[in-house]
Structure formats: structure tokens, C-alpha cells
Amino acid sequence: TQxxxxxxxxxxxxxxxxxxxxxxxSSVFSSLQWYRQEPGEGPVLLVTVVTGGExxxxxxxxxxxxxxxKDSSLHITxxxxxxxxxxxxxxxxxxxxxxxxxxxxxxxxx
Amino acid sequence: xxxxxxxxxxxxxxxxxxxxxxxxxHLGHNAMYWYKQSAKKPLELMFVYSLEERVENNxxxxxxxxxxxxxxxxxxxxxxxxxxxxxxxxxxxxxxLAGGRNEQFFGPGTRLTVL
Numbered sequence: 001t002q003x004x005x006x007x008x009x010x011x012x013x014x015x016x017x018x019x020x021x022x023x024x025x026s027s028v029f030s031s032l033q034w035y036r037q038e039p040g041e042g043p044v045l046l047v048t049v050v051t052g053g054e055x056x057x058x059x060x061x062x063x064x065x066x067x068x069x070k071d072s073s074l075h076i077t078x079x080x081x082x083x084x085x086x087x088x089x090x091x092x093x094x095x096x097x098x099x100x101x102x103x104x105x106x107x108x109x110x
Numbered sequence: 111x112x113x114x115x116x117x118x119x120x121x122x123x124x125x126x127x128x129x130x131x132x133x134x135x136h137l138g139h140n141a142m143y144w145y146k147q148s149a150k151k152p153l154e155l156m157f158v159y160s161l162e163e164r165v166e167n168n169x170x171x172x173x174x175x176x177x178x179x180x181x182x183x184x185x186x187x188x189x190x191x192x193x194x195x196x197x198x199x200x201x202x203x204x205x206x207l208a209g210g211r212n213e214q215f216f217g218p219g220t221r222l223t224v225l
Contacts, residue, residue, distance in 0.1 A: 048213055101152060103152065
């Protein structure tokens, strides 16, 4: 069974602060995806990273795929209340369905 | 709006009831999925369909019965559920199962409560 561990599990910060969320595994993934889920809704895809060492930016969000394609990080600069939600990483082994991490629940206080 | 719709959004049922969850995708995708999301647990994959054929069943109890009549529709039939089955049931679709970029588009989910 492949496991994707996310840390921290919970994070409560003030508006304007920076934060980093980590996603780690002992398995190698052909790609890794990040989703954000808001209360009462399904997860929404934010980004897919494919190449080891790849860095992608989405406004204030920076995503990085580890060189060995086993881990990833999400960094948010100057967090805003609208960033509040559950952040999920998901790894694709290339065989079947994605493996999802347990999630990081982020609360940004105004 | 992700192009994946689910009905109903909320469902309360007794343990002896029979009900069905419906999912429809308008994205032209070939693969569809059912997930269960419980509090404090990772997303649990239940069933995977590719081109209307069930290709994965993750040891789900028989009281959950999926149906995929065509590539745009997916159902989850529920029968004699237990209170521990209360959860958010999410449907998702993707262009294909094959690896590389298996990007999934989720519906808003059905919040199920079993009394």
C-alpha cells in the first residue's frame, strides 16, 4: 500500500503570514497533483507536477516536486482568508487510481 | 462548476432504506470514480470505471452497488447501510485511467447520514 503523508495536519495562521505544506512518500510517482477542498464542496485541482525538481507557481502558491519524485511541497506567500480549506496531494503511479494524502486543513484568520 | 454534478447533495436515510446517488459528467471523460470521505480519514477510493467497465473495487461492502450505464453517468445504489457509512460521497471523472496525468475533476459530493 502506497502512503502519502501530509504535514502538518492542521494549520491556523494570521492573514499575511507565509506557510509550507509537505507531502511525502516512499513511492515514486509519475506525477503529483494538489487539490483544494472547501467545506461542502469537492476537491478542485490546483496543479499537476510531472518532472523531478519542477517548480510551478500559481499566483501566491508555489508548488515543488522533489528531485526523486517522491515528495512535494506547497508554499503560500502572504496567506489570505480565501486560502482557507483542505489541501490534498495525490500521487499517480501510472497504473490505476490516484493515491491521496490525508490532507492539511488550513485556517487563515483575518 | 467543474463539469461534474451529483444528486442529491444531502441524504438522510434509515438503515433499512434503499437509495441511489447519481453522478453525471459533462467533460467527455472516459473514467469515473466513487470516493468516500469521512472525518479525519484520507479519501477512500471505492470504485473505478473505465469505458463503463468496472476496473477496481477496493473491498467495498456489498451494501454499496455501483452502476455505470454509459460513460457520462455513474450511480451508487445503497441498501441496508450502517451508521458508520455516514460520510461525504464524492464522484470524480478523468480523461483516462492511464498514467502520467490522471487529473480528476470532482463533483460537489453527497452528504449522507445514516440513522
